[in-house]
Amino acid sequence: MKQAIQSLLFVGMIGVTASAEAQQWEPLPAQPPIPADNPQTEQKVELGKVLFFDPRLSEHGTLSCNSCHNVMGSGDDNRPNSIGMHDARGGRSAPTVWNAAFQSAQFWDGRADSLEAQAKGPITNPIEMGMGSAEVVMERLKSIPGYLPLFKAAFPGSPDPINMDNLAKAIASYERTLITPDTPYDRYVKGDKSAFTEQQARGMQTFAELGCTACHSGPNFSGPSLQAGQGFFMKFPTFAGSKYDDQYDLLLDTGRHAVTKQESDRHLWRVPTLRNIALTAPYLHNGKVETLEEAVVVMAKTQLNKDVTPAQVKDVVAFLTSLGGSFPAQTMPRLPLTVGVSIVPAVDPHLKTTPLSH
Amino acid sequence: MKQAIQSLLFVGMIGVTASAEAQQWEPLPAQPPIPADNPQTEQKVELGKVLFFDPRLSEHGTLSCNSCHNVMGSGDDNRPNSIGMHDARGGRSAPTVWNAAFQSAQFWDGRADSLEAQAKGPITNPIEMGMGSAEVVMERLKSIPGYLPLFKAAFPGSPDPINMDNLAKAIASYERTLITPDTPYDRYVKGDKSAFTEQQARGMQTFAELGCTACHSGPNFSGPSLQAGQGFFMKFPTFAGSKYDDQYDLLLDTGRHAVTKQESDRHLWRVPTLRNIALTAPYLHNGKVETLEEAVVVMAKTQLNKDVTPAQVKDVVAFLTSLGGSFPAQTMPRLPLTVGVSIVPAVDPHLKTTPLSH
Numbered sequence: 001m002k003q004a005i006q007s008l009l010f011v012g013m014i015g016v017t018a019s020a021e022a023q024q025w026e027p028l029p030a031q032p033p034i035p036a037d038n039p040q041t042e043q044k045v046e047l048g049k050v051l052f053f054d055p056r057l058s059e060h061g062t063l064s065c066n067s068c069h070n071v072m073g074s075g076d077d078n079r080p081n082s083i084g085m086h087d088a089r090g091g092r093s094a095p096t097v098w099n100a101a102f103q104s105a106q107f108w109d110g111r112a113d114s115l116e117a118q119a120k121g122p123i124t125n126p127i128e129m130g131m132g133s134a135e136v137v138m139e140r141l142k143s144i145p146g147y148l149p150l151f152k153a154a155f156p157g158s159p160d161p162i163n164m165d166n167l168a169k170a171i172a173s174y175e176r177t178l179i180t181p182d183t184p185y186d187r188y189v190k191g192d193k194s195a196f197t198e199q200q201a202r203g204m205q206t207f208a209e210l211g212c213t214a215c216h217s218g219p220n221f222s223g224p225s226l227q228a229g230q231g232f233f234m235k236f237p238t239f240a241g242s243k244y245d246d247q248y249d250l251l252l253d254t255g256r257h258a259v260t261k262q263e264s265d266r267h268l269w270r271v272p273t274l275r276n277i278a279l280t281a282p283y284l285h286n287g288k289v290e291t292l293e294e295a296v297v298v299m300a301k302t303q304l305n306k307d308v309t310p311a312q313v314k315d316v317v318a319f320l321t322s323l324g325g326s327f328p329a330q331t332m333p334r335l336p337l338t339v340g341v342s343i344v345p346a347v348d349p350h351l352k353t354t355p356l357s358h
Numbered sequence: 359m360k361q362a363i364q365s366l367l368f369v370g371m372i373g374v375t376a377s378a379e380a381q382q383w384e385p386l387p388a389q390p391p392i393p394a395d396n397p398q399t400e401q402k403v404e405l406g407k408v409l410f411f412d413p414r415l416s417e418h419g420t421l422s423c424n425s426c427h428n429v430m431g432s433g434d435d436n437r438p439n440s441i442g443m444h445d446a447r448g449g450r451s452a453p454t455v456w457n458a459a460f461q462s463a464q465f466w467d468g469r470a471d472s473l474e475a476q477a478k479g480p481i482t483n484p485i486e487m488g489m490g491s492a493e494v495v496m497e498r499l500k501s502i503p504g505y506l507p508l509f510k511a512a513f514p515g516s517p518d519p520i521n522m523d524n525l526a527k528a529i530a531s532y533e534r535t536l537i538t539p540d541t542p543y544d545r546y547v548k549g550d551k552s553a554f555t556e557q558q559a560r561g562m563q564t565f566a567e568l569g570c571t572a573c574h575s576g577p578n579f580s581g582p583s584l585q586a587g588q589g590f591f592m593k594f595p596t597f598a599g600s601k602y603d604d605q606y607d608l609l610l611d612t613g614r615h616a617v618t619k620q621e622s623d624r625h626l627w628r629v630p631t632l633r634n635i636a637l638t639a640p641y642l643h644n645g646k647v648e649t650l651e652e653a654v655v656v657m658a659k660t661q662l663n664k665d666v667t668p669a670q671v672k673d674v675v676a677f678l679t680s681l682g683g684s685f686p687a688q689t690m691p692r693l694p695l696t697v698g699v700s701i702v703p704a705v706d707p708h709l710k711t712t713p714l715s716h
Contacts, residue, residue: 060441070693072692073692073693079420281698282699331688331690332689334430335428335431339636339637341648341650342640343436344436346438
């Protein structure tokens with residue numbers, strides 16, 4: 001317990017402690033928090049899904065939100081870092097979009113405090129979807145006639161509905177449907193004891209006893225609050241001296257500090273959800289930990305200063321596996337298409353041609 | 359008519375002529391031809407859909423079949439040429455997968471005579487999905503435990519069901535569901551005269567009178583036969599001397615000749631379907647024609663030696679637009695996931711890193 005409290009003090013949180021005995025285990029709510037200025041509607045969700053899957057939101061028309069946050073899979077891309085336009089990549093690992101609606105901060109450094117604020121980032125980011133500016137995105141969308149009726153239906157009364165704010169609201173609305181509340185864990189804590197194996201029940205106990213719940217708390221295992229803007233961060237690594245400490249490019253990327261420039265935010269990172277964690281390897285903000293077993297060992301040592309036994313690791317992994325699955329069935333969106341002409345840019349400065357294909 | 363017959367003689371076809379008056383207009387059958395050794399089953403279609411959408415069938419785990427043949431859109435990528443692994447691209451334009459099941463030859467040069475034979479190509483092609491060899495593909499698939507039950511269900515009785523032939527059979531089975539038989543054109547020729555505008559009816563007449571139907575014949579507008587292996591090819595360009603003749607890299611890419619090495623096959627290309635053609639810009643095998651209007655002008659001049667009027671072009675385009683749409687609703691597949699570890703390769707020789715993202 002001491003270490004867990006110590007970790008919390010690092011980020012100025014007080015009073016939330018994890019007791020293995022008295023641990024409150026909460027199931028995921030059936031719905032995530034909905035902001036007052038963006039109520040869910042069927043039309044917004046449908047538009048958001050179309051936008052999420054439309055590769056024309058990227059410079060070359062090749063990458064959609066789904067390319068790196070694959071909702072047919074684990075909601076990420078199972079890579080250490082994603083591959084963007086021009087074969088570019090960043091230093092951080094794409095977080096899963098599944099249950100992102102329950103995260104109180106978005107991006108690893110929490111620089112967006114809502115899904116709406118987050119959605120605008122990757123589209124214009126030069127090393128992700130590469131559109132450069134909101135103006136370019138809007139020009140692209142407006143060149144596809146079929147988008148206007150979709151935006152009008154989603155935002156009735158808006159005189160010029162195709163704008164970046166509405167795009168973000170629609171994508172966020174769709175993302176709020178990407179939740180997995182009915183896992184073995186949720187069934188177990190609601191009273192269905194048959195939902196767990198013995199090992200999973202043991203792993204849950206170990207998870208609390210080690211102190212993991214100090215940070216990975218709440219129904220989303222991402223901190224005490226599910227409310228957007230309540231951002232819950234943790235220093236990594238908290239305990240120095242383990243063999244893992246210097247593996248994580250700490251000098252290159254200072255996490256939340258890079259956003260706030262506050263010295264106290266150096267190497268603070270958003271506490272990510274553990275839901276579906278077994279499906280989102282590789283691990284940590286930089287994707288440098290290859291397996292979930294190793295992630296448990298690294299976290300226990302660098303955050304809690306504990307050496308876990310192989311048996312403990314196996315039990316905790318079994319428990320974490322219970323936090324995954326139950327993905328809702330989805331229909332594919334139909335992308336609005338242009339007639340007789342493509343609005344995807346044909347030429348780019350990186351053109352390489354090899355003779356044969358197709 | 360004279361030019362149409364002449365075109366046909368170029369490729370050694372005889373006897374199939376298009377008369378504007380007596381033109382037989384056929385609706386698309388409700389089902390494409392099914393090969394005797396690969397009957398459709400629900401399990402094969404479902405497995406094929408999963409494979410079609412799985413980016414782990416590419417070297418970096420970033421490109422799926424759907425990346426360049428987007429079934430949520432026009433079945434292609436609306437680019438002159440697709441972008442493959444390592445930012446590579448070929449010289450030919452990705453054909454639509456919609457109604458490919460009705461094409462009698464696959465690839466622009468017809469080097470595959472069935473969907474099954476085609477499906478294996480792009481996965482291993484170094485400038486497309488980049489897997490290199492069937493062995494690498496099978497190793498990848500076998501490292502995802504969830505694939506074995508899917509292959510077993512699709513190929514019961516097969517002792518080692520995860521193999522390249524079964525992969526191809528499953529993808530082909532899924533592709534045989536990607537058909538659009540209920541377009542305005544189909545309703546019109548079945549007797550619903552209200553399915554066409556006056557301009558579309560006039561355009562249909564012009565299409566036949568110009569002689570377009572000499573090549574774009576049959577219910578798929580891709581030649582007289584819908585049977586795989588019956589390959590229907592056309593020389594391009596047939597008539598020399600137009601301003602379009604030297605625009606198409608004829609020396610670089612000799613089409614079917616590159617496959618057969620037969621001099622008579624030089625610059626022969628598969629006749630592509632015109633179904634959904636209004637949605638698959640840019641046009642021709644090299645994607646160098648930007649608009650459907652220009653494609654009509656180019657084809658009329660280089661294949662039929664006719665100068666079409668702007669009014670004729672508009673009418674024909676209106677008719678061609680009637681050949682699109684009516685895409686069936688589809689559910690998203692769920693990709694089988696690995697637990698606790700990613701099988702997507704983390705490192706590649708083209709690694710570039712830029713500090714910030716996510």
